[in-house]
Amino acid sequence: MKFRKTEALKGEVTIPGDKSISHRAVMLGAISRGTTRITNFLRGADCLSTIACFRKMGISIEEFPEEILVHGNGLHGLHAPTDILDVGNSGTTARLISGILAGQSFESTLTGDASICRRPMKRIITPLSMMGADVKSLRENGCAPLAIRGSRLQGIHYESPVASAQVKSCVLLAGLYADKETSVTEPYISRDHSERMLASFGADIKTENCTVTIQPEPKLTGQDVAVPGDISSAAYFIAAALLVPGSELLIKNVGINPTRDGILGVCRRMGADIAILNKREHGREPVADLLVRHSALKGTVIEGAEIPTLIDELPVLAVLAAFAEGRTVIRDAQELKVKESNRLDILVHHLSAMGADVTGTEDGMIIRGGRPLHGAVLESHLDHRIAMSFAVAGIAAKGETEILQADCVDISYPGFYRDLLER
């Protein structure tokens, strides 16, 4: 896929549903009693993997153009899977479903694509084993494929070494099947969609600072879930409108949960003109429309507690920083090394290939912005966020940028190129 400088981004765009919330709606629907009706469900490959996994455990899930219906069988209503559970490219599916599988009375095997089989699973094997589950990395490398023998679990208090919503959610979901309360403390607060949705389905769950506590064996009841637009997908449009001169773009129906909206604060510090309009609630999630105008940007520092609130947006923020005047420092972002690809290394490589002045560090990078960027031929490494971030760089840089294996955007945003280019 090839990109050149585009015209100003004008008018409005409505981006697809939130990936994290779509996954969770299917999972909680599957283990609740009654029907869960999901609107604005993200039909990306990752969320379709979640649906396929629960169908293999006997859950009836109907797909209609406007809604998804999940007919749950209750907390103990899953059947032993008819086959190996394939999570595809989805880390969220792998880690969250493992928490549910750990509490079942059957054995299951879970695998995924080459990227999934490189991503660290020890971070969930450790707490699930503490709870009494038998979870094995079949290649003994701490990664998938995983064999999970479920059992009646023990409630634990887990101090997570990483601020990861996937680890936290995995332990909380396992906690539904424990003999007493389970709590998780993380170093910084990560996205809290699981907590909000578990509460709305009827779980007894409380958050105090960085600790979440859940009581076991709740009566979960199917709900209507209206999925907000994904701020991680909106991020590419925010960045494109900020970079392309003359742009003034209204991005409608974006989830602005404070554990996810770090990109807005960073952009504002960089000098961005972003107005938050029509603030409202969708279920328990805050939503707004964002009016973004082309802006002159300056460098900033992104670190610490802010990192989990914008973890998936760091690739596109690094692109913005390359176009901004002055120095941007990204620290505490070592988690980027263990996503769909090693995003730190690839960002440094690709930004340099486009002419940016960037130095990789142990846990981030230093970008000395303001040099004019030029086109380059770039591998996506089958990482949707890399492909979308450099598509944005490509429409703001001089000359032609080609992204190889660009179709991987279907993981989280089918139709992304059409929305970006055919406006």
Ligand SMILES: O=C(O)C1=C[C@@H](OP(=O)(O)O)[C@@H](O)[C@H](O)C1
């Ligand atoms: O819980 C979730 O839905 C997610 C959590 C984050 O991962 P970590 O928990 O590994 O930080 C994020 O990068 C991922 O895209 C989705």
Ligand SMILES: C=C(OP(=O)(O)O)C(=O)O
């Ligand atoms: C890291 C991501 O997703 P996951 O961990 O679910 O594969 C992402 O979407 O950027």
